[in-house]
Amino acid sequence: MPTFQAPKGTFDVLPPASARYERLVSRFAGLVGRAGYGLLVSPMFEDVEVFRRVGESTDVVRKEMFDFEDKGGRHVALRPEGTASVVRAYVEHRPQAPFKAWYVAPHFRHERPQAGRYRQHHQVGVEALGSADADLDVEVIALPAQLFRELGLQRIRLRLTSLGDDTCRPAYREELLAYLRERQDQLCDEHQGRIEDNPLRVLDCKREACRTATKDSPRMLDRLCDECAAHFDRVKAGLDALGVTYDIDPTLVRGLDYYTRTTFEFEAQALDSSQNGAGGGGRYDRLAEAMGGPPTPGIGFGLGIERILLACDAEGVFGVPETTLDVFVIDTTGGETARDLTAALRAAGLRADRAWDNRSWKAQMKAAMHSTAALAVVVEPERITIRTLREKGEAETVDGENVVDQVRKRLA
C-alpha cells in the first residue's frame, strides 16, 4: 500500500483510460467551436462572495464549499460551479455582447463521496451572455443533446421547465408559500422549517410526505406572465423544430437559485444510481446584476465529464480507442538506430515509440505488442524489417536509407 493516496473524493486518471477525457473534451470543443463559442480560462478559486451570489439558500453555498483564508487574509473558495466565474469575468471585462464562451474545468464540492459524486470533478460547459432571445435557449440546449448523440448515448432524458421571472415569480412564490404554510405539518422533517428559504425546493423533494402534500400545489408553469409564457413557447417550438426531444417537468428545481425562465437537466437513464444527472443549466437574467454589473441576460449549462463517461460505460459506447501509435521500433543492435529512427519517424509526423534498455528480441517484441502500434520496425545487425503487429504477415526487408518513407507507404 502506498504511503500517500489521492485525497478523499478525488482520483487519478491514467493513460490509456485518460484518452477518453481528451477525446470527450476535443469533441466538445469542436462542437461548441463550430457554434461560435470561444474558450474561456478563469481561476479555479475566487473571492468566496462570487460564489455566494449564486444563492445563499443553496446547499452548494451553505455546506459544500471548499473555502479558506489565503496568506493575505482573503477569504477564497475553490470553484463549486461554473457560471459564477464566467459571469464575474464578463462583468469585470465587459466584452462585446453577445458573449459566447466555453470552458473545461475542475469543480470542487465538499460532499460525502460516492460513485459518480466526487469532491473534485470536471465539467465542460458554455455560457452565452447579452441576449434574451429564446432561440439562444434553443441553441444552448441543443448543444449537449448533439454531444450525447455524437457519443452514441441513447438513454438521455431532457427535462425542461420555466421558472418565470421578476414579473410573475414573486406572486407565484407567495401563492406557493401560502399553500405550503397551510400544510406545513404534513411536510417532511427537512422542509418543515425551511419553506421560507426557497419554497420551490419543496416541490422537488423526493420524500413521500412532501410529495403528497404538494400533489395539487400551484405550478409555476400555470402562472407564467405573458412574456415568460411566450418565451417558453418559442423555446419548445425551437426544440421541436431541431428534433430535440424533452419532457416538461414543472417540479424541476435546479440546485442554484439564480435561474430565471428556462431551466433544464440532462438525465442519464442508463445510470441506476441517484447520481444520474449528466448536466444541466438554464437562464440567469439577473445574475450579472447580482455580480455588480449591468443588467445582462444569460444562459448556459455545465456537463459532468465523469458522469458522461459513466453513462457511456453503462451504454457500452465511446470506449478507449485502440490504436494510438503508428509504429514501434525494435533495435537489437544497441539502441542508436532506434534513437535516430524514432526521432526521424516523429519528425515525419508519424506516431512512433520504441523499446528501451536494450532488452531481448522477445521482450522488445512483447513491448511492441502492448503498444497498440500497427507496425513494428525491427532493427537487426544484418537487416531492417517492417512487420505487421495486429495481423499475421510476412516480414518485409527494407533499405536502411528509406525506412521512414517505406513505413509511411505501409501505413497508407
Next chain:
RNA sequence: GUGGCUAUAGCUCAGUUGGUUAGAGCGCCUGGUUGUGGUCCAGGAGGUCGGGGGUUCGAGUCCCCUUAGCCACCCCA
C-alpha cells in the same frame, strides 16, 4: 453531514471454530519451445493481510479507533 457494507500480490479473488514458512488465476521478469512476436513448458520476483491499538500462548481471522472505497439518505455534475 447521518446510517450500513467492505479493505489480503500490479489486477480479480480464496484463506475452516483464531494455529506454525499467507495461496490461486491473470499480469510482470528470466530461460526454453515456437514461424526470431500472440501458443506451450519451466523457473522467478512481488504482500509489515489499508493503518494504529487491544484480547490471546498464538490474530489475515476476534474487539476498539482511524483512513479509504462502495451503498442508502441528502444533494447534485
